[in-house]
Amino acid sequence: MPAGNARVIVILPDGQELRASLHERRRGPDGWQYRVAITLWQAGSGGRQEPVEHTVWLDAGHVRPIEGGDYSAVPTRPPAPAGxxxxxxxxxxxxxxxxxxxxxxxxxxxxxxxxxxxxxxxxxxxxxxxxxxxxxxxxxxxxxxxxxx
Incomplete structure (x- = not known):
């Protein structure tokens, strides 16, 4: 499965769950973090709504794998140097x-x-x-x- 096509569940602050694409992962100072992309609507030109992909790094507590998903091709960044x-x-x-x-x-x-x-x-x-x-x-x-x- 190409990178960016791995799917995960993102848990929103109010408990809602959304499917997202997993682009990469890294080990942070407090545990694993995942860069995910969620497609949402955004006001575009002429006031029309257009889909746009938003990416964000999330801690492991906000991301859950989908059972049976293959995450072996997801790039893993090394930890950022201290400081x-x-x-x-x-x-x-x-x-x-x-x-x-x-x-x-x-x-x-x-x-x-x-x-x-x-x-x-x-x-x-x-x-x-x-x-x-x-x-x-x-x-x-x-x-x-x-x-x-």
Whole structure:
């Protein structure tokens, strides 16, 4: 089974369960984490609703395998080096609202370019995997980030 096609159950905060695609897994400081993708509806151009895939890293307590599923082809990342998330470089995210003729978007900035709460490297890379999220051209955020590999 190709990577990204393994299916899992994601348990939402209110107890609802959704099927999702499992893209990769990693051993975090507090146990296993899984990068899953859920397809949801989003307002698109002209106010139409369009399906869009949202990805997120979740702790093992929020993800359950589907009985009989084959997870052998799911990529497994090595643990992040100690202190990686606490690197000296930090970023922020700016949400640009939806307006007629232009869907909403998000920009990832090097900290100081735009106000916002600081995020770490993993959060910046994860944000850039989301639809309509791009690095800021003014502060050249893309040059400060390694590829999402």
């Amino acid at each position: 990686r998330g606490a690197s000296r470089q930090a970023w922020t995210i700016q949400n640009l609202p939806h307006r007629p003729g232009h869907p909403g978007a998000r920009l990832v900035h090097i900290i100081g370019c735009q106000p916002g709460a600081p995020i770490d490297l993993d959060q910046a890379l994860e944000a850039l995997q989301q639809p309509s999220t791009v690095p800021c051209l003014q502060c050249k955020a893309a040059t400060s980030l390694p590829s999402a590999g």
